[in-house]
Amino acid sequence: VDEIFPADGENILVLFADIEPPRIKCPSVKERIAEPNKLTVRVSWETPEGRDTADGILTDVILKGLPPGSHFPEGDHKIQYTVYDRAENKGICKFRVKVRVRRCGKLNAPENGYMKCSSDGDNYGATCEFSCIGGYELQGSPARVCQSNLAWSGTEPTCAAMNVNVGVRTAAALLDQFYEKRRLLIVSTPTARNLLYRLQLGMLQ
Known part of the structure; x- marks a missing residue:
């Protein structure tokens, strides 16, 4: 508000409206790549300030989105800052x-097998x-x-039926075949409820 005194002595009030919005400049953040075995990246930046011709520097900014210093998951994330001056210009x-x-490309479990x-x-x-x-x-x-060149190490695994020679004379000879193949054969004896022998294969460490 400015007060003007003309020659006739009457006071005239002149009102100037602040219609110019404040200026705010966002930071430039480059694309980030996750580290090995990580699915997120910690991204930080300086919180921007607003500048206004009437009110000067404005530090009371409103953030929409994840704050700086957050761990951002894979994808494209929008960040917005809003600032108001005293005249409510935005x-x-x-x-x-x-x-x-x-x-790397997705792998699949082998047929008759498992993958973890x-x-x-x-x-x-x-x-x-x-x-x-x-x-x-x-x-x-x-x-x-999954290696740095985005190729999988090793070779594709398959599960092949075990070739066991059952025409042996002793149980020891039969079990030796499992040991050579680094397999453990567990034999459960019959019970009153189940008169059959039960066989279970395991992997030797």
């Missing part, structure tokens, strides 16, 4: 935080271990790792 800036997780993977199963640094059901033996790599 300034806005927007930017994106992009996080990429390096991945760490982390997300196909991200850089993940390890997948393979095993077979009873009566089958693993051929190929028992474990594979």
Whole structure:
């Protein structure tokens, strides 16, 4: 509000309305890549300030999105800052935080077998271990790792039916075959409820 005194002595009040919005500049954040065995990236930046011709520097900014210093998951994340001056004029800036997780192609469990993977199963640094059901033996790599070149280490595993010679003279000779194949044969004796022998295969460490 300005007060003007003209020559005739009468006071005139002149009102100036603040209609110019404040300015706010968002930071520039480059694409981030997750570390091995990680699915998130910690991203930090300086909180921006608003600047207004009438009110000067404005530090009371409103954030929409994850705050700086957060662990951002894979994907494209929108961040927005809003600032108001005393006349309720609004300034806005927007930017994106992009996080990429390096991945190998997905693996599958072998037929007649199982697969157990760490982390997300196909991200850089993940390890997948393979095993077979009873009566089958693993051929190929028992474990594979997603490497920095985004290729899996080792060779594709398969589960092949065990070739056991049953035409042997002694039980010891039969069991020796399982030992050579690093398999443990567990034989459960018959019970009153179940008169049959039960066989169970395990893996020797």
